[in-house]
Amino acid sequence: MRVGLLTEGGYPYATGDARVWCDRLVRGLAQHEFEVYALSRGPGQRAGDWGDLPRHVSRVRTAPLWGEPERRRGGRGGRRQRRRFAEHFGELAAAISVPYGSGAPHGSGVSHGSGASGRRTALADRFAHGLYGLAELAAEYGGLPAALRSEDAVRTLERACHTTGAPHGAHQARVADLLIVTEALERALRPLSLDWYGGSAGDPGLSGADLCHVATGGAAVLPGLLAKRRFGTPLLLTEYGVRLRERYLAGAADAAAGRPPSGPARTLLAAFHGRLAAEAYARADLITPGNTHARRWQERCGADRERLRTVYPGMDATRFAEVGEQGAAQAGGDDRALVWVGRIEPAKDVIALLHAFAEVRRWQPDARLRIIETRRGEGPEADGYPAHCRALADHLFPDEAADAHSAGDNPVSFERLGEPEVPTLADAYAAGGVVVLSSVVEGFPVGLVEAMLCARATVSTDVGAVCEVIGGTGLVVPPRNPRALADACLALLGDPERCARLGAAARARALELFTVEQNVAAFRGIYLELMSHCPVRRDEVGEGGGPLPFARPAEAHVPGRWTAGRDGGRLGHWRPGPAAPRPASEHTPASEHAPASEHAPASEHASALEHSPVWADPPPPEPLGVGPRPSEEGA
Incomplete structure (x- = not known):
């Protein structure tokens, strides 16, 4: 394939x-x-x-x-091309001038079906008509970048935004906004102008x-x-x-x-x-x-x-096999330590984790928090947010920070993956007794699955797919709730046997699903x-582009019909279809077109069946019982 x-x-x-x-x-x-x-x-x-x-x-x-787009043949083109572009881009612009998730505004001229569902269907149809129309235009004339960045595109989008009944947000669009939108649309629609679709034998x-x-x-x-x-x-x-x-x-x-x-x-x-x-x-x-x-x-x-x-x-489970098979007791980690692994950024909410750890320290003074950064984030806040987290840690634990002569004396340590203390991800998860996830935004929690493969007990916030992934093998608390996060961490830090049970169950679940x-x-x-x-x-074509004879073997055609039974069974129950009627001609007697049961005994059918080819459809079965078959008129 x-x-x-x-x-x-x-x-x-x-x-x-x-x-x-x-x-x-x-x-x-x-x-x-x-x-x-x-x-x-x-x-x-x-x-x-x-x-x-x-x-x-x-x-x-x-x-x-x-x-900037590549220079290709095709541009704004002639009058016919520009008219077709205005038509198709106008359909697309009319569809996007209405916020997604709402129906067409009153007075917009869109009517399809009834109610909000019909209006949404009409907008989807207009969007599809405009999108595929632009694609055909690009295939015919060689590209759309020049047209999508032209003044015609801006004016078309402006008319769609200022249509009577258009939303207030679209009415507020100014020329600068329209230029930004048309430039973004040109980049998003570049695949329509690519030469990826081939069609020739040399480059399909x-x-x-x-x-x-x-x-x-x-x-x-x-x-x-x-x-x-x-x-x-x-x-x-x-x-x-x-x-x-x-x-x-x-x-x-x-x-x-x-x-x-x-x-x-x-x-x-x-x-x-x-x-x-x-x-x-x-x-x-x-x-x-x-x-x-x-x-x-x-x-x-x-x-x-x-x-x-x-x-x-x-996910590759072999990287965590050694730590996972050892379990929490033999991995060599500090049972009193909480471990956080990931990228330090606002979505991970390390601030709430630090406040929760301050509450943990009130009830368990020997607890530690190890924040292990896997890689730096991107954007202007890449350095600002980690620095803010370190400043907050110094503020929450001033005495320990002032008296600390090494990283090990501070209850909160900021470490980087690859350093001698945590050379690999498996070592990072094995460094403590409980792994914590404190995010406020999360899709699929990859770090949580890695901790499960390492047989670690986990405390997570209920965001994204966390509950689906953890499946009852860890503790889950609401996001942005430091007190609940602290209570869950204290519950596991004080019960090593429970941590071991949860870690073993988590590893078994991860190996089964992920x-x-x-x-x-x-x-x-x-x-x-x-x-x-x-x-x-x-x-099928040959090397020169001509038809290729015998490309499909005769065995590819199987007579009859493949249908499912009335009980909803799967495909695979073969039922022979009725034999195709032979066309009557002036040399064919009418008796040949009559039902076999009325003009020939069963022995003749058996003889005919013996001499028929193996691929032919079998004749219809004889009706049970004795006597003539009732006709439709007398039935």
Whole structure:
């Protein structure tokens, strides 16, 4: 099977969890041929090293979603091209001028069905009509970047925002906001203008793929949508972190920090990404969220429950095998220490953890807190937030900080992964008796699974997929509640036997659900299932592009019908279909077209059956009983 793997900012560029998961998937499915189509988010990604790709990755094609677009044929074009662009972009602009999740405003001219559901369907239809119209325009004229950045695009978007009945946020959009939006739309829609779709025998591109697997949402979905629309290629969408949710959170963070874009621009861009996500969920043959938390987001965005299947991300358990098999008692960690592992950033809420530890120290003075940083965050707050956490620790424990002559004397220690005390992740989790997760925002808690593989007892906040992952093998408290966090930590620090029991149960659960082997086995079955239900039909051609005779053997055709029984059984019960009627001619006697039971004895049918070919349909069975068969008129 030839699989087109579509990524954005992940494999083979990034070094984070997205790249690691894709690499494990590709290496685990070595029986298939992979072609990677990667979109990069920045110059740093494109300049990075791809590493050692497996042999069955036949090619990697890349395109940037940043910087100026490449100079290609096609521009604003003539009058006919500009008229078609205004029509299609006007449909898309009308759909995104209404905030995602709401129906069409009164007076907008949109009517489809009845009620809010009908209005949402009408907006989705307009968005799809505009999107695929722009794609056809790009295929015909060679690209859209110049048109999407033109004055015509700005004016079209302005008319959509100022339509009578449009929301107040869209009415407030100024020229600067419209320029920001059109530039962002040009970058997001660049996959429509790429030459990835092929069609020739020498470079088929995505037209030669048997399956398109999108490893993330966002702009990476566009090539898969076009391949499905043009070639009928099955589309599989995997989201371990819902891209629409990430964009909402990023927009909120930008607003809190006072950074552009402005409110109207954020509203329009959020509506665009919401419509794109809804279109992807509607067209995908199967959607595989990484957890129930992501699944709920997808359902709210319009994904059909029947096409949703949760597949947990696989993790390498061998790195933690030694520590996990030893258990909490033999790992050599300090039973009085709480361990926090991760990236120090506001979403992890280390501030609440420090306040909770101050309460723990009141009741257990010999307790310690080890904060182990895995890697530095990105953005302006990368240095500011860790410094604020250290200052708060000095403020909460002034006597200990003043008298400490080494890191070991301070009840709170800030350490870095890779230092002599914690050279590996397994050593970090084994450094204490209880592992703490204090986040206020979390998708799939990878660090929590790592602690479970190390057989550690855990205290976590109820965010994201934490409850689904922990499954009763640890303590869960509300987020932003230092007192509840402190009480849970004290309950485990004072009961080593309970910690050992919870750690053993956590490791057993992680090995059952969250390993690489489980993940690869799930996708191996999904690939085969999609190909069996949605086979790609192509005309076989030779080297010169001409038809290839005998490309399909005669054995590929099996007469009869394959149907399921009335009891809802699975496919596989073969029932012969009725024999095809022979056309009557002037040389064929009428008796040959009459029912066999009325014109010939059963022995003649048996003789005819003996001389009939093995692939022929058997004659209909004789009715039971004696006497002539009743006709329809007399029945």
